[in-house]
Amino acid sequence: MSRLLPSLAAALALTAGAAAGDDSFIVLQSTTSTRNSGLFDRILPMFAEASGIEVRVVAVGTGQAIRNAANGDGDVLLVHARDAEEAFVAEGYGVERFDLMYNDFVILGPSADPAGVAGMADAPAALAAIARAGARFASRGDDSGTHRKERDLWRMAGVDPVASSGAWYLETGSGMGATLNTAAGLDAYVLSDRATWIVFGNRGDLALHVEGDDDLFNQYGVILVDPERFGHVKAAEGQAFIDWLLSDAGQAAIAGHRIAGRQLFFPNAK
Amino acid sequence: MQDLGGAFGEAFRLIGAFDGDLVEIVLLSLRVSLSAVALAALVGLPLGAAVAVARFPGRMASIAAMNAFMGLPPVVAGLAVYLLLSRAGPLGDFGLLYTPEAMVIAQAVLVTPIVAALARQTIEDLHGDYDEQLRALGIGRTGAVATLLWEARLSLVTVLLAGFGRAIAEVGAVIIVGGNINHVTRVMTTAIALETSKGALNLALGLGIVLLAIVLAINALAGLLRHSVAESAHA
């Protein structure tokens, strides 16, 4: 491998100029739910038209998106895990957190509903019923925003599902889509954000059983990565993107994103 | 439920539509993986041949290491390159993360051990036959490495194809260092992963069939090349 490094360095030197010289784009660290729902496909071209700035989206789990941003590998962070976002700002990685929009989580499961949770309005109680019935539950298990929300709900239900991991509690360690695929394949219950569920193409026998509980509220926030900490952060462009998202035009663009007539995200910038 | 027939239908529809986005993704896949194989060939072929010809302390250990690195998981290669190229990493100032160049580097890291290890074996077998003759002609180690690389060119085409197959098929490394950014770093495999995560399994499988068709075409091209070289030099 000793001969590899000089070549790599040469390759880097060759390409660095081209990569560093172009300032007309920013990198957005975000989540799979926003990307897979098609939201970015709708609103980013609008922003590009208004500003001339291209937004390059890296869509990973919220936990990984925050870690990537904390490494300086992004200009703007758009995720859904309020506590972690506030910690990100408090630790000096981000400038300021803004509420952007919300949607909600839903609990899905096989249409036969072996745990009998269909129609329940209390999400923690539904999870407790699933645990009592020993019915399969597919968890992201990946420290994503959805996973964090799921853990909160279990805590409220007074159940420690990890003790049953591998039995009825299945931690996929994967993204929302992969976990939905697993749930569809195994007739398992699963917590999903509504947007991903609405656009998901491989539903199999899955049906929506629980929704509408205040505890299922899913708030998205947006943060500019701190340019004082990372000198390369494109502060002006990143701030322009955040300003646009929070403006009437941006909020209207978010509200206007509909799949099959249904609104997926609800803007709530203050 | 999905079925293979639906996937083939999707694949033909994709090819027939000659969709601009698909073409872009296919071209980027080819550009990234072919560049990675070229870089791997530049490093791996001479390295493998040198290890095949040279005798030095620790030779067996380096052969074992090369062979072991053939099994390097793409995700690990991707992570290692991510840590290097991340703004927080030692090469962060180049700003290469989430660019096609980063993907080339990650795939080259994956493919180089394959090329080096297979080239080493190929050249070593050949060296057994050629060694005394080359030395009788006054050829030194460096000359022997170059001569044997040329003599083994037909087998080495297959070695490079093996490397290309590995590069074009992997998703773990490019998705980490490329970020699967639409129109910038989205390649066939990350597009397949994306469609799978959306539950669009027919589309994902259709893309997979298109990818297979491309790999098949590349292999056929290489086969033709081999054939014409063999005609002129007879292996």
Next chain:
Amino acid sequence: MPDDPLAADAGRTRTGALPIAGRDLSLGRDGRMLVDRVSLAVGTPGVTALLGPNGAGKSLLLRMMAGLIAPDGGAVTWAGRSPDRARAHLVGVVFHRPVMLRRSALDNVRFALKAAGVPRSERRDRAMAALASGGLDPLASTPARVLSGGEQQRLALVRAMATGPEALLLDEATAHLDPASALAIETLVLKARDGGAAVLLVTHDLTQARRLADRVVCLHGGGLEADLAADAFFRGPPAGPARAFVEGRLVA
């Protein structure tokens, strides 16, 4: 790719290689002495046949003299100095099985000329002349590996002779060939000898030794049994293994 790396070999010093001398050469493998304190020198034009049954150590001795394997004991010198790469073109070696490069007959010879440091501008003409001397010029552009066994061995010899060697070392070069092909090789060897080369010819073919040799060296069991002028050897070989071999009583 095949052209450049050898250029470093050009510009080598051109002192002589003769005599090629081995003094007290020994070589063992796995505790067995395969060559046991043999001393041999070839320094004058003429053909020296190195005779002996299979396993006598002939090929190993030849490869030590050629500088291709290092002896465990004793030393080989070319013109008084250890063999070196820079003079390899002065000592042509032809192996028992020809090693053909995957390129044309002409390019095989050109390869040797390049390794010998012959300037690029002269290589083609010299290679063609060498091929013609072996009657191979009509096959110049034929890939070497599609030539017949006899043609390949002739090409190997032509390739070894193209660089104008002072010595030619042949290791059972005709063992696999039909009589006509063997004759073509022998004719070339005699041509080299007439040109002033010292030829060391490993063979276990007595009739070939009778046809070609000026001098006979007989090996048995790794040791030197006889080193005589050819006439004297065939008239009355010394008692013991050498005579037994000549009379066909000694196989190994």
